[in-house]
Amino acid sequence: xxxxxxxxxxxxxxxxxxxxxxxxxxxxxxxxxxxxxxxxxxxxxxxxxxxxxxxxxxxxxxxxxxxxxxxxxxxxxxxxxxxxxxxxxxxxxxxxxxxxxxxxxxxxxxxxxxxxxxxxxxxxxxxxxxxxxxxxxxxxxxxxxxxxxxxxxxxxxx
Numbered sequence: 001x002x003x004x005x006x007x008x009x010x011x012x013x014x015x016x017x018x019x020x021x022x023x024x025x026x027x028x029x030x031x032x033x034x035x036x037x038x039x040x041x042x043x044x045x046x047x048x049x050x051x052x053x054x055x056x057x058x059x060x061x062x063x064x065x066x067x068x069x070x071x072x073x074x075x076x077x078x079x080x081x082x083x084x085x086x087x088x089x090x091x092x093x094x095x096x097x098x099x100x101x102x103x104x105x106x107x108x109x110x111x112x113x114x115x116x117x118x119x120x121x122x123x124x125x126x127x128x129x130x131x132x133x134x135x136x137x138x139x140x141x142x143x144x145x146x147x148x149x150x151x152x153x154x155x156x157x158x
Contacts, residue, residue: 050137050140051089051090051091051093052093053140054080054090054133054136054137054139054140055077055078055079055080055093055094055096055136056076056077056096070101070126071126073097073100073101074097074121074126074127074128074129076100077096077097077099077100077129078096078097078129078130078131078136079094079095079096079097079098079114079128079129079130079131080094080096080130080131080132080133080136081094081130081131081132081133082094082095082111082114083133085133086133087111089133091107092107092108092110092111093107094133095107095110095111095114097114097117097128097129098110098113098114098117101117
């Protein structure tokens with residue numbers, strides 16, 4: 001029988017960092033197989049990490065500039081191109097820009113407001129970033145590699 005404590009320890013509310021993601025994928029997989037009731041939760045948590053991080057991790061924000069709230073939201077996130085699959089896979093969170101600008105709007109309406117946001121960005125010279133799904137996933141991997149290398153350098157005192 002799978003203990004609830006095992007599941008809660010395995011799948012935390014916080015997205016894992018690079019080292020934990022590697023351990024989650026390699027070391028824990030055997031435990032998950034033995035505890036089959038946790039496997040759906042394992043899949044769901046990995047899906048959640050990829051979907052939420054694909055729009056946030058690779059964004060570089062200049063903290064020293066005094067920028068208005070809307071511009072900050074547009075710098076802090078990006079969208080993943082709209083498609084039937086991307087909308088379904090991400091639960092409409094591929095419209096992350098609209099999600100940040102209108103957090104209480106139902107997700108299924110983001111595609112309706114996206115053209116308006118795009119036109120406002122163009123009018124005011126603000127970059128509206130959108131990328132393909134695979135590029136977003138590749139950005140996560142590159143960001144984790146970069147973070148892991150920084151950690152390794154600090155650990156080895158390079």
